[in-house]
Amino acid sequence: MAIKLTVNGARHELEVEEGTPLLWVLRDRLGMIGTKYGCGIAQCGACTVHIDGQPKRSCTTPVESVGEAEITTIEGVRGQVADAVRTAWQDVDVPQCGYCQSGQIMSAISLLQSTPDPGDADIDQGMSGNICRCATYIRIRHAIKNAAKAMKS
């Protein structure tokens, strides 16, 4: 089927098989490899993108269901919150291997957009859908708190 997608502000028209997950359209068709495959069943969060600003697991999102909505990926996410998160992530070197971190960062941005000053329980709630096998959780928690502080000042 023919579809139109808006990814990071750019329009794409392409022919896809109905039901193809957005993840594989991004990676295999558009060459946007920043969004990662981790499980294929919305359990690990590595594939998290924003659809109209909301975090979504692209591995279980049929591409045709996106419609006219704006897709934002790790390559294109911008703004005050994204800047604060990237800076906080770098300040303490949150990532180890980095493979899950696209998804971690997209989830952290969503969390801070809805909850600008998250407590530990908010962080648990907002980030527990993202698995990190390097187990960088201690630094993720610190970085989110640092980003929240930076956003306030």
Add this chain to the structure above:
Amino acid sequence: MFMTEADGVLPPSQEEAEGHALVNLSRRDFLAGVSAGALVIGFALRSGHALGDATAGGLKNVGGGDATPSLFIAIESDGRIILTCHRSEMGQQVWTSMAQIIADELEADWDRVEIVQAVGHPRYGDQNTDGSRSVRRNFHRLRVAGAAMRAMLERAAAEQWGVDAADCHGEQNTVEGPGGRRAGYGELAAAAAGQSIPAESEVGLKDRARWRYIGKEIPSLTVPRIVRGQGTFGIDVQLPDMLVAVIARPPQVFGSVRTLDDKATLAVPGVVRIVRLPTLQPPAAFKALGGVAVVAEDTWAAIQGRNALKVEWEAGPNADYDSQPFAETMMKTARQRGDVRRDRGDVYTALGAADKRIEAEYYVPHLSQSPMEPPAATARWRAGKVECWACVQAPQAARSAVAEACGVPEDDVTINVTWLGGAFGRKSKPDFVVEAALVARALKRPVKVTWTREDEVRHGYYHSVSAQRLEGGLDAEGRCTAFLHRTVFPPIPSTFQAGLDRPSWGELRLGATDNPFAVPNLRLESGDAPAHVRIGWLRSVANIYHAFAIQSFAAELAHAAGRDQKDYLLELIGAPRHVDPREEGAEYDNYGDPMADYPIDTARLANVVREAASMAGWGRELQKGRGLGIAAHRSFLSYVATVVEVEVDESGRLAIPGVWSAIDAGTVVNTRHVTAQTEGGTLYGLSNALYGAITASDGAIEQANFPDWRLMRIDEAPRDMQVKIVESNAPPGGVGEPPTPPAAPALTNAIFAATGLRVRRLPIFTTGEQDRLPIDGLS
């Protein structure tokens, strides 16, 4: 900047299109673009003639291997310092640490440093990025390479200026000479290339006090790219005209295809064809597992095509493997006398004479490494030669395995190493690269083989399942007089030699033969167990189950003696001394490094115990339901002690409010990343202890994906963790693995302290059931 070193040119990636960075640019193109006068002796050395010859000799055989500067360092005329990293970057920040070591002695300006990832080739010496040895085995060698390069730059400057080289000093990318003379490294590069390589004795290494980068908190070289979604992992590789394959593998190791119906598969839009892979013959080694590859235009079509495949499998010789009865059989073995692997005194007589006798049995199941990036490899054949791009820890092993499977000389195989999205031992087994090479050859087109998560969980090289029995004897004062340790597990060598079932000395040395306890009678025995899956190494390997048993049992002895866990552990470790298991009949190689340089030093082990206890406020008043547990273990030549605090409520719900670790890894290169590895390695151990269990039924793995193969999430992780790096001038030890072994026993010792429940069988929680400890309220 990330560049693969080999000839092949990859298409522009997204980031190149966006103008962020040079990615996947071939080494040759890169060098062709380097301006005249650049010092690129590395290239010439690789070609084996011309410029390289002028630089040969000198430093071929320093401690740790070949330190010829051109192997690792190229300086461009504009002053950029291009360093080749021959170890695989998998999150341990080896790009950063290798660069720190070279750049410090080279006196390079850190902001001018760029990294090229080496291909797999014996010229680099060992490249197998496991065993926590990148720093410890390359520290001296890379310092010498950096210092030698600096000496060549200084000599080149001295010649130009007509002054004594002893009066010229490289500092921060500039050589300074008498009378205020200055020349940038870039300007001197061409002349330096003509200098002969100094001998090791002529190379002056810096004093520790003058280190600029080593031992400092230097930010990661990869993280700035990771936070922008840049960087190329194995699964990210894309070549022109490339197809993607997903493989249906036999559920049992050494199983095979009985019947195959591919009609529905070939009807899936995008599927190109299927390829039958050869049936796996023992030993499994690094060969492809066999089965049927579904090759398609893209990943999703390949997955759909595999789903549509109708295969009946021949189960083969492992069809009877069931984890439950196997565990019982192993434990029965552990209840009998086994092969003596280390012996001090007379343990059985001492046990018989003891005032109190304690016995405990421990069980740890199979585990899967489960890096977040599953295995993935891309292969392209041209004129009978194959080039591969893959997330491998051991590119030379990949090269050999591909050459053997394809019947081509190793020189016709090129392995480009991508970033690794985690590895933990899985990616030092290159079976997936072999698959890519075989399928691509059949297709006559480039093919990427992608493993799904289900593939990764079901077709792994599993951490071995183990059963252990410990017996201890206490005298009237509660002192331990006898310590018997029996360990039973299917050994890793079974993967490489069919039928081996005796635990190898190479596994026993991981936490069993090197037991440091100062007890008068001590014995280690092993019992045999056959392997029915591919057994492989996983972060810290046999240390996981050996430390779990020994450090749990130490706490059990303390309890039996009515003593404090930490005090009793220190008493077991005993007086400061060096322990040599070889004196008590053990085969022991000290992780391949000399005992003189890296003794088993009980003073250092005791020190980390005291440090961790002090950090945790050991002995403080705790609320009801809270408990502290401690464990300490030496592995990979480093010492780690960990204290875990748990909080358990009336219903048995568990939380981990804090963890404290002290690590003595000798000289450390990057304090920030040693701290991060200690955090991550500890949580990796806690995750496995809490939830990790891979089980087999009828020879097939029962778990498939993250609901049933469970990994720790942030809400289950410790709320906070503090790490102390012990300052030390000792030679560098390992860092990636040593934090993992003490994590599990520290946790279960804490659970005991909080609740009186002693966990001897891992994991603590059974997936699919509620996470509740089986306690009857809190006393």
